[in-house]
Amino acid sequence: MTAAPASTPASGQAKRLRPRARLAVLAGRTVAWASRVVHFGTGSVIGGRVSLLIDRNLLAELTVSREVAIVSATNGKTTTTKLLSTALGSQEPIVSNWLGANMTPGIVAALAATNSTDTAVLEVDERWVDSVLRATNANTVLLLNLSRDQLDRTQEVRKLAEQWRKALAATPPRTVIANADDPLVTWAALAAPRVTWIATGQEWTADAAGCPACSGRIDFVGTQWACTSCDLKRPSVDVIVDDNDISIAGRSFRSPLALPGRVNRVNAAFALAASTAMGADLDAAFDALDDVTEVAGRYRVADLNGTKIRLLLAKNPAGWHEALELLEGPSTPLIIAINARIADGHDPSWLWDVAYERVGDRFVIAIGERRHDLAVRFRYGNISHVVADSIEEAIEFVRQSPDFDTNVPVDVASNYTAFQDHLEKVGGVL
Amino acid sequence: MTQTPNFTRTDSAVRIVSLYPDLLGTYGDGGNALVLSRRLEWRGIAVEHITVDAGAPIPDSADLYLVGGGEDGPQVQATRELDRSQGLHRAVDKGAVVLAICAGMQILGHRFPDATGATRDGLGLLDCETVRVDRPRAVGELLTTDAKLTTRHGLVELGPLTGFENHAGRTVPGPTSLSLASVEVGEGNGDGSEGVITGTVVGTYLHGPALARNPRLADALLEWIVGPNAMTPLNDTDVNELRSERIHAARDHELAPRRSWRDVLKRS
Ligand SMILES: [Zn+2]
Numbered sequence: 001m002t003a004a005p006a007s008t009p010a011s012g013q014a015k016r017l018r019p020r021a022r023l024a025v026l027a028g029r030t031v032a033w034a035s036r037v038v039h040f041g042t043g044s045v046i047g048g049r050v051s052l053l054i055d056r057n058l059l060a061e062l063t064v065s066r067e068v069a070i071v072s073a074t075n076g077k078t079t080t081t082k083l084l085s086t087a088l089g090s091q092e093p094i095v096s097n098w099l100g101a102n103m104t105p106g107i108v109a110a111l112a113a114t115n116s117t118d119t120a121v122l123e124v125d126e127r128w129v130d131s132v133l134r135a136t137n138a139n140t141v142l143l144l145n146l147s148r149d150q151l152d153r154t155q156e157v158r159k160l161a162e163q164w165r166k167a168l169a170a171t172p173p174r175t176v177i178a179n180a181d182d183p184l185v186t187w188a189a190l191a192a193p194r195v196t197w198i199a200t201g202q203e204w205t206a207d208a209a210g211c212p213a214c215s216g217r218i219d220f221v222g223t224q225w226a227c228t229s230c231d232l233k234r235p236s237v238d239v240i241v242d243d244n245d246i247s248i249a250g251r252s253f254r255s256p257l258a259l260p261g262r263v264n265r266v267n268a269a270f271a272l273a274a275s276t277a278m279g280a281d282l283d284a285a286f287d288a289l290d291d292v293t294e295v296a297g298r299y300r301v302a303d304l305n306g307t308k309i310r311l312l313l314a315k316n317p318a319g320w321h322e323a324l325e326l327l328e329g330p331s332t333p334l335i336i337a338i339n340a341r342i343a344d345g346h347d348p349s350w351l352w353d354v355a356y357e358r359v360g361d362r363f364v365i366a367i368g369e370r371r372h373d374l375a376v377r378f379r380y381g382n383i384s385h386v387v388a389d390s391i392e393e394a395i396e397f398v399r400q401s402p403d404f405d406t407n408v409p410v411d412v413a414s415n416y417t418a419f420q421d422h423l424e425k426v427g428g429v430l
Numbered sequence: 431m432t433q434t435p436n437f438t439r440t441d442s443a444v445r446i447v448s449l450y451p452d453l454l455g456t457y458g459d460g461g462n463a464l465v466l467s468r469r470l471e472w473r474g475i476a477v478e479h480i481t482v483d484a485g486a487p488i489p490d491s492a493d494l495y496l497v498g499g500g501e502d503g504p505q506v507q508a509t510r511e512l513d514r515s516q517g518l519h520r521a522v523d524k525g526a527v528v529l530a531i532c533a534g535m536q537i538l539g540h541r542f543p544d545a546t547g548a549t550r551d552g553l554g555l556l557d558c559e560t561v562r563v564d565r566p567r568a569v570g571e572l573l574t575t576d577a578k579l580t581t582r583h584g585l586v587e588l589g590p591l592t593g594f595e596n597h598a599g600r601t602v603p604g605p606t607s608l609s610l611a612s613v614e615v616g617e618g619n620g621d622g623s624e625g626v627i628t629g630t631v632v633g634t635y636l637h638g639p640a641l642a643r644n645p646r647l648a649d650a651l652l653e654w655i656v657g658p659n660a661m662t663p664l665n666d667t668d669v670n671e672l673r674s675e676r677i678h679a680a681r682d683h684e685l686a687p688r689r690s691w692r693d694v695l696k697r698s
Contacts, residue, residue, distance in 0.1 A: 148456070156501055209452045209483075215507070217452070217485070346570070347594045349638030352461030372672035376642050379668045380461070380468050387671070 016116055017061060024055035025112040032109060048105030051112065059104055059135040062111040067119040068136045069274055070173075072129045072164075073144030074157075075319045076267050077102070079259070079295045080144060081123035083271035086292050087285035088119060088278065096121040099296055099429060103128045104135070119278070126160050130167035139174040140277055141192070142270050145200075146184040147207040147318035148350070157184060161212050164188035175277040177270055180237045183225060187212040187232055196273050199223070199237040200266045204318040206353065241269045248272055253286055258293040263322040297419070301409050302426035307395050309335075310409040311426070313419045315344070320354040323413050331361050333398045334411050335391065337368035337418035344416050351377045359383055363401050365394040368418045391422060435480045436489055443476035444655055445492040449518065452483045453508040454534055457596070459498030461639025462529065465648050466494065473662050484508060488517025493655045494527045497534030499596075499637050502545035509537045512553055522555055527654050528631040531640055532597055535626060535633025536560040543599055556633050557604035558619075558626040567598045568617035571680035572636055574624045577611035577647070579632070581654040588646045590614070591624065592676045593636030601626060601635075610634060615680040630654065643676060645669055 017025065032047025051058055071081045081098040088094050095118045097110035102123040111120060124132045126146065133141065143164065146157045161184040168176060169191040178189035180197035184207070189195050201223070211218050216229025226233035240247040241262065245254055246269045253272075255265050268289055275285040294300045300311045314323035327334060336356075340348050348370050356364075356377060364385045366374035371387050378385040388394040391412065398410050412422055423429065437445055448455075448463050463479050470477040482488050484507065495518060500508065512518055522528060528538070536542040539552045542560040552560075572595040577588035591611055600620030603609055610625030610632070618624030618635055625634040632651070634640055641648040645666050653661050 210504070215503070217483075347457075347596065347638075349458035349461075349594060352458035352464070352639040352642065372668065372675050373642075375668040376672050377461075380464050380642070382468070387668075 020055045021061045024051040044109035045101045045105045048109035063136040068138040069121045069140040070138045071142045072124045074147045077123045080267040082295045085121045087275040090288035093118045133171045141173045142177045143185045145182045149316040161188045165191040168192040177273045183208040197235045197237045199240040204321045241265050261326040297423040308409040312413040317353040324358045331403045333363045333401045335365045335394045337414035338370040339368045339417045341417045357381045365397045367394045435482045443478045446479045446494045447492040448481040448496045450484045453504035454498035454500040457499050457638035462641045465641040484511045488515045490517050490520035497530040499532035505533045530633040532637040557607035557628045560599040560601045563600045569596045572616035573614045573680035574611035579650045586650040595635045
């Protein structure tokens with residue numbers, strides 16, 4: 001895996017910071033170190049929080065002499081951040097938080113450890129786009145999609161679109177790269193002075209039936225969409241993602257990716273468009289992308305108790321729509337895992353918004369803390385299934401299935417905390 | 431283009447309409463239509479299900495109407511459209527059964543509060559009124575005592591109802607309505623009762639796919655239409671396991687905030 005060039009905790013850059021900022025960075029690192037010593041995660045967020053307590057303008061200070069790109073979305077921001085870091089990283093030193101937390105404390109922690117002029121590629125939580133953009137004056141902003149997520153605790157997506165729109169008007173970036181097939185994203189991005197529009201072919205439109213501009217209705221006809229009551233419509237596109245290729249800057253690239261599916265071609269198109277906007281060489285950026293085979297464990301193929309499995313992550317209905325498109329083989333047994341902890345949202349009602357029927361004839365094993373909710377969903381979907389108490393037991397069911405083929409990895413599709421549990425089992429993030 | 435939805439079959443299929451899923455359907459409400467349809471199909475009873483988006487004409491010839499939950503803004507818009515159409519009113523006059531979920535229940539009552547807290551007129555199909563109260567939003571598992579529903583074929587025992595609730599308002603049932611059950615865990619209507627029944631219209635705070643966890647409620651609604659003799663038993667092993675697990679979780683207050691400081695740090 002090509003990560004960004006290893007950055008040394010440069011003592012040189014600290015001299016450029018004001019004393020207060022220097023103290024803030026030092027305190028943050030100390031707390032993060034202490035947190036790691038007592039085995040509480042990486043400590044990056046708590047360290048970042050301490051730093052911000054001491055100097056609340058630290059993010060602005062840490063990005064004053066950098067080129068900054070912001071990546072935000074409901075789905076795909078980690079992958080796209082990783083792809084953009086890789087594309088740019090082949091040509092210049094990069095710092096990114098793609099492995100870490102995506103709100104201001106985590107971002108501060110990631111930046112504090114690097115040379116103050118390295119280009120920053122920042123994954124930013126949807127709700128933090130406004131404050132991160134204001135602090136960093138990012139020149140490039142990538143807006144991939146907006147859909148419902150964790151419905152018992154997140155704001156309506158419409159309000160998020162409005163926040164994005166206001167943020168782009170208040171702190172206009174040089175270039176916004178935006179999804180022309182997502183009406184919510186389109187409406188938000190139209191507030192920016194210059195937009196590179198990507199035709200993503202996004203199929204998930206269930207969260208955008210109502211027009212964000214006027215509360216009218218959005219009509220989707222073929223590849224086009226338009227509001228029936230106001231001017232909002234699909235903009236003319238600059239980059240096109242189709243079944244095999246990415247067309248950009250008058251050229252067509254056969255998808256270079258080791259990562260599977262249309263969803264990752266879209267992520268790659270965003271990364272290529274952004275790296276071009278940031279002055280990188282398109283061919284070199286393109287060549288770098290095929291080195292990415294997994295992103296923080298997503299798409300990892302691993303061995304669990306002698307069985308080859310592949311880890312997929314899907315956190316919400318739109319994410320599941322994409323994940324179900326990536327499944328191995330037409331009849332390969334499949335494991336699906338659902339938890340409903342804080343990070344997942346406590347209410348898995350959204351299981352009924354996912355067309356799990358798309359698994360077709362595959363035999364599915366339901367696991368996770370909410371496996372019985374899944375089983376009931378499968379029962380009403382006429383999907384052949386069993387419930388297992390652990391991933392190990394699920395794999396036993398898979399091995400007994402007549403459709404099991406030792407050469408084909410068994411897909412394990414999970415929501416957030418279930419995914420983290422499985423990733424830990426196969427060795428964590430590499 | 432907005433299609434004019436209508437039924438295509440003329441035989442004796444049970445006709446189900448999902449109303450305004452584009453406005454009221456933020457919480458997996460589509461699950462209820464699926465549960466009802468499958469429970470009919472598995473019993474060999476023909477079913478026809480259509481969805482009607484806001485603005486489209488509402489056929490008044492269906493047997494069962496589903497009104498889902500929604501956010502504050504769409505809730506007001508849905509009320510306006512339903513009032514203008516009067517299709518649902520005509521259907522109820524003809525004896526159609528209605529299941530209204532959460533915000534759907536609120537707008538079918540006499541009055542409900544909008545996003546600003548101002549009182550809005552509801553559709554008056556349920557004898558109840560929803561008010562804003564100075565209490566936190568009710569979010570979490572909702573569990574009731576044994577619920578009951580009287581259909582035109584008689585009293586149906588539903589056992590405990592289990593589900594998730596997520597609502598701000600509280601609902602006061604009126605003199606001509608009954609509640610579905612009493613609350614064991616959670617908020618429900620806010621006065622210890624849960625759900626409102628007025629004639630053939632049933633409202634509940636069990637949000638989203640409420641029927642997924644409550645097959646006896648689903649069957650009671652169907653029995654209203656097809657009669658008790660058609661309700662042959664089904665294999666509900668999966669749902670019974672889910673029910674007992676969620677009933678335990680509700681009684682253990684599984685969803686009460688339980689963030690230890692270690693939990694918080696681990697997310698760092
Ligand atoms: Zn409009």
